[in-house]
Structures are given as structure tokens and as C-alpha cells.
Amino acid sequence: MGLFYSELRMNKKIVRQILLVLCLFLSYNGVQGRKKLSKSEDMELEKQLKLLNKPPIKTVKTKFGESYDCVDFYKQHAFDHPLLKNHNFHPQMKPTFAEIKQNSYGSTTNKLPTIWSKDGGCPSGTVPIKRITKDDLIRQRNMPPAEPANEFSNNDIEQKGSYSYQFNGYKRAIAIPQYDPNVTKFSGAGMATSLYNPHVEGQQHSGCRIKIQHGSDILQVGWRVDPTLYGDNNTRLYLHYQTGKTRCFNTLCPGFVSVHTDIPLDMSFEDNLSQRGGSPKEINLYIYRDTGNGNWWLLLGPDYTQVGFWPHNILNELKGFATNVEWGGVTYNPPGLPEPPMGSSFFPIGNSSLDAYCRSITVANEVGDSVGIYNVVVLTENKFAYDIQFKGLTEGSNTITYVFYGGPGISNS
Numbered sequence: 351m352g353l354f355y356s357e358l359r360m361n362k363k364i365v366r367q368i369l370l371v372l373c374l375f376l377s378y379n380g381v382q383g384r385k386k387l388s389k390s391e392d393m394e395l396e397k398q399l400k401l402l403n404k405p406p407i408k409t410v411k412t413k414f415g416e417s418y419d420c421v422d423f424y425k426q427h428a429f430d431h432p433l434l435k436n437h438n439f440h441p442q443m444k445p446t447f448a449e450i451k452q453n454s455y456g457s458t459t460n461k462l463p464t465i466w467s468k469d470g471g472c473p474s475g476t477v478p479i480k481r482i483t484k485d486d487l488i489r490q491r492n493m494p495p496a497e498p499a500n501e502f503s504n505n506d507i508e509q510k511g512s513y514s515y516q517f518n519g520y521k522r523a524i525a526i527p528q529y530d531p532n533v534t535k536f537s538g539a540g541m542a543t544s545l546y547n548p549h550v551e552g553q554q555h556s557g558c559r560i561k562i563q564h565g566s567d568i569l570q571v572g573w574r575v576d577p578t579l580y581g582d583n584n585t586r587l588y589l590h591y592q593t594g595k596t597r598c599f600n601t602l603c604p605g606f607v608s609v610h611t612d613i614p615l616d617m618s619f620e621d622n623l624s625q626r627g628g629s630p631k632e633i634n635l636y637i638y639r640d641t642g643n644g645n646w647w648l649l650l651g652p653d654y655t656q657v658g659f660w661p662h663n664i665l666n667e668l669k670g671f672a673t674n675v676e677w678g679g680v681t682y683n684p685p686g687l688p689e690p691p692m693g694s695s696f697f698p699i700g701n702s703s704l705d706a707y708c709r710s711i712t713v714a715n716e717v718g719d720s721v722g723i724y725n726v727v728v729l730t731e732n733k734f735a736y737d738i739q740f741k742g743l744t745e746g747s748n749t750i751t752y753v754f755y756g757g758p759g760i761s762n763s
């Protein structure tokens with residue numbers, strides 16, 4: 351028995367080493383490939399860069415030393431979308447929401463971080479955009495396929511309990527609202543999420559998000575550690591939308607219209623991360639549909655700062671309401687490599703200072719009123735790697751809902 355196990359371990363070790371060598375070889379080839387770009391490939395990249403990078407009015411720096419271009423509102427890449435050619439948007443645009451109920455009380459609420467150096471951020475009438483480099487484009491060619499778009503229903507989850515099959519490399523630990531006949535159409539969702547920096551390698555990524563969906567239209571906002579997307583291991587904000595054959599992150603393809611001069615969609619949270627056992631650092635994230643015109647807004651922070659919106663006319667099913675909402679963690683591992691850690695990298699035990707969480711989860715109903723969610727159904731796609739639990743905790747005179755999620759992934763040792 352002992353021999354068998356140690357042999358197995360040995361084999362695993364060898365396999366891992368082979369994989370590692372393969373990876374190194376592949377990435378070495380990648381670097382070589384970079385030098386060997388054919389002339390036409392190179393020209394294609396230059397063309398893409400020219401489309402993506404608009405001439406800046408000014409370039410500013412964050413306190414972490416990253417540069418952002420301040421791009422004239424009207425020149426942003428969003429407006430290269432064929433359906434936005436004749437838009438009448440302007441930098442002072444505001445949504446016309448029914449009042450959003452302040453539902454994110456609690457002692458750990460943070461103000462939105464200021465990310466700019468002491469020289470300040472972008473001037474009004476502009477939006478901050480990270481300049482894309484050729485290396486970014488080459489690296490992003492290795493982005494995995496999008497997360498499968500199946501919509502979980504309460505029935506699916508209750509019947510199957512825990513999915514444990516390989517899901518195209520994606521693993522989720524998520525909560526969805528329990529079916530409520532009074533709220534079947536959603537015009538938004540929100541949460542406060544604690545910020546962590548799970549360790550990822552190679553093409554793995556790990557994060558947490560809100561996802562709202564109707565059929566094959568999906569909008570997401572969250573944070574993630576994703577070196578393939580970002581070229582570093584920082585915990586960063588991300589947006590993703592998919593509709594028809596279009597799927598894209600942040601402003602890498604046209605669609606999302608930024609209005610805020612201070613908030614880049616890929617902003618780093620590197621000095622505002624939670625340390626396990628300490629008081630959690632978090633950010634409030636909301637996606638709300640403007641009941642007036644059907645545009646979907648991204649709001650951020652405890653004051654619902656208006657960052658920008660997905661115009662309704664670039665969407666299909668989400669021209670109307672969402673039929674599904676998810677909160678929770680997602681990881682990706684390329685085939686043959688282990689699952690990375692998720693959240694705080696530990697299985698949740700129901701303590702907000704030890705576990706990663708989504709708290710004060712809300713939806714907006716058909717008429718746009720924000721509704722706290724007190725009953726959810728939870729799903730873990732690999733219960734050996736990740737777990738999730740839902741809990742209401744009394745804090746002062748309030749009950750705060752927590753979706754605790756996370757786990758170590760499949761350990762490498």
C-alpha cells in the first residue's frame with residue numbers, strides 16, 4: 351500500500367515536471383514567436399493598436415506607477431461599435447434610476463480608493479484608459495475561451511447538488527437567488543465583495559464577480575487575478591460582456607461607455623487587499639438597468655459612483671430584463687493543470703475576517719427597486735477544491751447576508 355502510494359506520488363511528480371518543462375518550452379516558444387512575427391502579423395497588430403489606442407489629451411500616473419491615457423470622452427473605443435455611430439451620449443450622462451435602497455451598511459465599508467499619484471488624474475471630459483501594447487495583444491491571444499453560458503436554475507442545482515465534472519476549465523462557487531414568484535425579472539444586482547489576491551500561475555485565473563444574464567447575453571463585474579489578461583498578478587477590477595459572438599473584457603472591444611474621469615475599468619486594488627484574520631477590505635459593485643432607457647450601468651463604491659454603461663442597443667436579450675443573477679468565485683485552469691486557489695485560498699468557515707465573501711447581496715426588481723436577497727441556492731463545481739456557504743450575521747441591529755466562498759484549489763504538494 352505504502353509503496354503504491356509513493357509510486358503514485360512519484361508518478362504525479364514526474365508528470366508535473368514534464369508538464370512544467372512543456373510549459374516552459376511553450377512559453378519559450380512564445381517568446382521566440384514574438385520575435386518571429388511575420389511582417390503581415392506585425393502590421394495587423396499595429397493596425398489593432400491604432401484602433402485601440404486613441405490619441406491621449408494627457409497621460410497620468412497612478413500611485414503604483416502605472417500610466418493611463420486620458421482619452422476624450424467622444425473618442426473612446428466604445429464609439430467604434432457600429433451600433434453606436436450615431437449616439438447622443440455625453441460625459442455628464444446620468445441614469446434615471448428608481449432610488450437605490452442603501453443596502454450596504456456595515457463597519458467595513460470603504461470609500462472608493464484614490465488611485466492617482468499626487469499629480470492627480472484625468473481632466474473632465476476625458477476617461478482614463480490603459481494604453482495597450484503589442485505584448486498585451488500577443489499575450490491576450492492565449493486567453494481561454496469564455497465561461498460556458500448555461501444558465502443555472504434552482505432545479506438544476508437542487509437536483510445535482512454539487513457539480514464535479516471538468517467544466518471547460520472553469521470552476522465556480524456561486525449563489526443564485528432562490529426562486530421567488532414575485533421577483534422573476536431582474537433589472538440589476540449588487541454586492542460588497544472582499545478583495546483578495548489568490549496565487550495563480552501560467553494561464554490560471556481566479557476572482558469573484560456578479561453576473562447577470564438573459565440567455566446568451568451576460569454582463570459581469572468583479573475582481574480577478576489574471577496574468578494572461580493583465581500581464582501581472584495584481585487584483586484588478588474587470589468588466590466582461592458577451593452578446594451574440596461578441597465577448598470582451600473592459601474596453602478591449604467597443605461597447606462599454608465610460609463616463610467617469612477617475613475610474614479605469616482595470617484598476618488595481620494592490621494596496622487595499624484583505625489579509626486573512628484582519629479587517630476585510632472590500633468594494634461595492636452594482637449593475638443596474640436604467641428603467642428609463644434600458645442601458646445597463648456599472649456603479650461602484652458605497653456611494654454608487656457612476657462609472658459608465660452598456661448601451662441597450664448593443665445587446666440582444668438584455669435589451670429587456672435579466673432572468674438570472676449569480677454571485678461568487680470563479681477560477682480557470684488550462685487543461686491538465688491544477689485549479690488555483692479561490693477567494694482567501696481557504697475553505698469558508700463562516701467568519702468574515704477569515705473567509706472571502708460577497709455580502710449584502712441585492713437584486714433590483716422589475717420596477718427597479720432594490721431588494722435584499724435572503725434566500726439563495728448555492729453551487730460548487732468542485733467541492734474538493736472550493737466550498738460556499740450562505741449566512742445571515744447580525745451586526746448591530748442589522749442582519750447582513752454573506753455568501754462565504756473559496757478554497758485552496760487542488761494543492762500542488
Ligand SMILES: *[C@@H]1O[C@H](CO)[C@@H](O)[C@H](O)[C@H]1NC(C)=O
Pocket residue numbers: 530531532
Ligand atoms: C408575493 O407577493 C404577494 C403579494 O404582495 C405576497 O402575499 C406573497 O407573500 C409574496 N410571496 C413571496 C414568496 O414573497
Ligand SMILES: *[C@@H]1O[C@H](CO)[C@@H](O)[C@H](O)[C@H]1NC(C)=O
Pocket residue numbers: 550551552577581582583
Ligand atoms: C505571477 O506569479 C507567479 C508565481 O509567483 C510568477 O511565476 C509569475 O512570474 C508572476 N507573473 C507576473 C506576470 O508577474
Ligand SMILES: *[C@@H]1O[C@H](CO)[C@@H](O)[C@H](O)[C@H]1NC(C)=O
Pocket residue numbers: 627628701702703704
Ligand atoms: C473570526 O475570526 C477572527 C480572526 O481569527 C476572530 O478574532 C473572531 O473571534 C472570529 N469570529 C467568530 C465569530 O468566530
Ligand SMILES: CC(=O)N[C@H]1CO[C@H](CO)[C@@H](O)[C@@H]1O
Pocket residue numbers: 460461462463464621622631
Ligand atoms: C478603499 C480603501 O480602503 N482605500 C485605502 C486603500 O489603501 C490606501 C493606503 O493604504 C488608503 O489610503 C485608502 O484609504
